[in-house]
Amino acid sequence: xxxxxxxxxxxxxxxxxxRLGIMGGTFDPIHIGHLACAEQVWQQLGxxxxxxxxxxxxxxxxxxxxxxxxxxxxxxxxxxADNQHFDVSSIEIDRPGPTYTIDTLRALRxxxxxxxxxxxxxxxxxxxxxxxxxxxxxLASLASFVGVTRPGTVLEPSFFEELRAxxxxxxxxxxxxxxxxxxxxxxxxxxxxxxxYLTRTAVIKYIIxxxxxxx
Numbered sequence: 001x002x003x004x005x006x007x008x009x010x011x012x013x014x015x016x017x018x019r020l021g022i023m024g025g026t027f028d029p030i031h032i033g034h035l036a037c038a039e040q041v042w043q044q045l046g047x048x049x050x051x052x053x054x055x056x057x058x059x060x061x062x063x064x065x066x067x068x069x070x071x072x073x074x075x076x077x078x079x080x081a082d083n084q085h086f087d088v089s090s091i092e093i094d095r096p097g098p099t100y101t102i103d104t105l106r107a108l109r110x111x112x113x114x115x116x117x118x119x120x121x122x123x124x125x126x127x128x129x130x131x132x133x134x135x136x137x138x139l140a141s142l143a144s145f146v147g148v149t150r151p152g153t154v155l156e157p158s159f160f161e162e163l164r165a166x167x168x169x170x171x172x173x174x175x176x177x178x179x180x181x182x183x184x185x186x187x188x189x190x191x192x193x194x195x196x197y198l199t200r201t202a203v204i205k206y207i208i209x210x211x212x213x214x215x
Contacts (some may be wrong), residue, residue, distance in 0.1 A: 096170035118143035
């Protein structure tokens with residue numbers, strides 16, 4: 001029975017050390033910026049795989065309607081289907097209540113052997129708020145963090161000193177990705193504008209078939 005994901009469910013159970021990237025997000029919808037980011041981090045860090053984890057009920061987006069978890073999960077699965085280094089997990093969508101990163105990392109740590117390391121991939125803008133994340137002390141002990149930046153992004157050295165003093169292991173990776181957002185795709189769909197080449201064709205087909213993003 002699959003517990004975490006189809007492709008990475010047995011990672012590390014043969015005793016081999018491994019490093020798994022965890023990429024959380026609303027993915028409403030997933031787009032090529034997400035995919036390009038994950039691919040470049042996977043290659044640069046030599047990860048064994050990247051697990052996309054769509055959020056269940058993100059507390060920080062309570063002000064807007066988020067598409068059903070089943071739809072966001074399905075779009076992620078369609079987007080990564082042909083990349084053997086990627087997979088998607090329903091672990092957050094299946095869990096009741098608000099979604100917190102700490103709960104996800106706890107569940108992953110309880111499942112995988114201790115020699116499987118986690119690298120949590122997030123945007124540099126999110127990193128700037130990490131010291132305010134839920135239960136940050138334990139969070140720092142469960143994973144290293146990869147901050148993804150656009151070319152030219154500069155973060156103050158004092159910021160990293162504060163993170164290290166709080167127990168966080170953080171690495172910045174500059175990736176070449178489009179200045180693209182899910183909200184931009186949603187707006188275009190709502191206006192009956194094309195999103196071809198902004199996400200995978202299978203995702204576009206799913207959006208059309210399910211009638212997503214139209215009021």
